[in-house]
Amino acid sequence: MSSIYIQPDFTTEGGATLHDVPIAYRTWGHLNAAGTNAVLVGHALTGDADLGAWWQDLIGPGQALDPEQDFVICANVPGSPYGSVSPVTTNPSTGAPYGADFPAFTIRDTVALHRHLLDALGVRRVRCAIGGSMGGMQVLEWAFERTDAGAPLVERLVPIAVGGRHTPWQIGWSEAQRQAIYADSKWRSGAYPPEDPPTDGLAAARTMAMVSYRSHTSFQRRFGRQRQSENGMPKNGTADAPFAVQSYLRYHGQKLVDRFDARCYVQLTQQMDTHDVSRNRGAYPDVLQQIEQPALVVGIDSDVLYPLAEQDELAAHLPNADLQVLASPHGHDAFLIEQEALNALIVQWKNAHVASATAR
Template sequence: MTTKNTIDLGEFQFLSGESIPSLEVAYETYGEFDGDNAVLICHALTGSSHVARRPDAGDETAGQARAWWGDVVGPGKAIDTSEYYVVCANAPGSCYGTTGPSSENPETGEPYGTDFPPVTVGDWTRAQRALLDELGVGRLRAVIGGSVGGMNVLDWLRRFPDDVDRAGAVATAGRLDPQCLALDTVARRAITADPNWNGGQYYDGPDPEEGLARARQIGHIMYLSKASMARKFGRRSAGRETVREEPPDPAAAFFPYREVESYLDYQAEKFTDRFDANSYLYMTRAMDDFDLSAGYESDADALAAFEGELLALSFTGDWHFTVEQSEALAEACREGGVDVAHHVVESDHGHDAFLVEPEKVGPPLSELLEEGISGRTITDTDTDSSPNETDSFAPVHTSLFSE
């Protein structure tokens, strides 16, 4: 049983203090609610509410606008929609049905553009809580998300700690490091430097496609690892049949058009067809702004009120959100008295691993929902070791949940 819907939450005040007269939230649900089986899934930067496949949904859109976790969420899958009531909502500021910069301002009849209020991860959480209230969902069996969706998960634990039983924070951290902040800055400058951006008021004219394309290419480089790029592209030429439509400069025609360039150009073209440039500015700023400890003495203090269980899941090849950052999150949980397990997956796919390796992501999430984290921690990296009998935790390579 699946639904795709949009709900009007009425006037919404953002944490910036600014308000809009109407916040519409696009959401999808899967399965049937029985009172205590609700699982909220938080999407990543350019994702949508379409987390799992629906009988009525085709592949008319590209990238994460499709069922972006369709191999993890669904009947009989790791997050089993025949057992759990799964809810996924598009975040405020995005462009997949929830009110954002490209939406019409009812007071002017024109798109908001950059008149849209600043958006934070906390605003996403508050909008999700309001949506769940409308759906009759109180306490969640679990809240799960990857990347900035994992930050959304962490915000749930500090903002509504009594509303969550279990949490899965996948490929995420308590904050971005300076290198990623710098790359996001360059990506946003690529958009705002495009003459077609026009101060964000471009909806009646040409879109800033070039700027958005460059921003997305920077993002894709962040999502891949050196090993995955070497394996996938190497230094190979894309071949004679693959030629740039317009070489960027006259000398470029002399040199090979490499596979890695062709890949980035292809991804940029797909992305500009489906995403809004202003939304990219708003969503990346929300991610950059997030700091788990903001308003608290420490990350441990921010999480201390959460009495449920947290699974932190990280990937060895991910330099966007590193294993070390995930372990720091787990350590903060231990300091705050939160039950936590940190599961480290051997992978050279980079940050994209949480999307492209469902066979590695699904099992620990399934175990989290079914049994929690009790008895699932061991003291070293040997998966044949017996479970740790103490309260200490350690990251584990390969599968923490293998038989």
């Protein structure tokens, strides 16, 4: 079910207040009478609320997300062009899209905004919050949400391919991508008209991102030095006889342009850069120690962008965490590619945890 909830008012950490704030979301299964069987899923940078389209192997009876048991909720992130409030939605104060006036959102803002949705849906406790990459950042922020009675709102956490704060490595990748967008003169400091967006810059940013999501090994296995044409020699110019990997990257750059917005891309990469569970909460290791929920931390052994060291660090500091490594050549994207293996890891952990909780 695809729906929109309108939050009457919302104020960001940075102090911007928005009115009539849409949150696009989807749900699977039914909330129980006590409101205690919700499972939250966070999507990644260019993802949306329709997890059936990108995590199809994780949802179904007996899977990590089980609509027969769980009330599964996936809400679109503010800043994303897939229905929640963003640069492309209408600012009720002006009647025009927010555009360049869209305020900065933090990962914490996203969780605070989505909390209003949970309250509106009648959710009183969340069994588990699960997400990879940007979705994993939300999982770690959900850890700090409390019920009215002061208990943790979310009972279990599954952060995947992420760390407790965006590191300068990830900020560097983000910044390089943003610079590619800014280099497109159609960017116009973000104040471009909807009919003339900086598509070349956005495509270049996506090209860069696609490299970061994969690995040396995966590209080698898939493309080698194959060329699209018979001619093994480069010709003068830029477009002749491209390598297969070039064609692949260009294709994905163009494909994103058809479904995404450059301001949203800038907004969301900046939002990811704000990710730091320790901000205003104390010293980083101490703050991780406060996350007492059982957590399954999943890392990918070939992840260049969020390397295993970050999940090692999380698992070392979270007092009640298990670390599982997804073995894959595919790099960061493995959390979207190796769905069967990921699902098995989560199901196994969930079953073990439920068993031990029952035994207590």
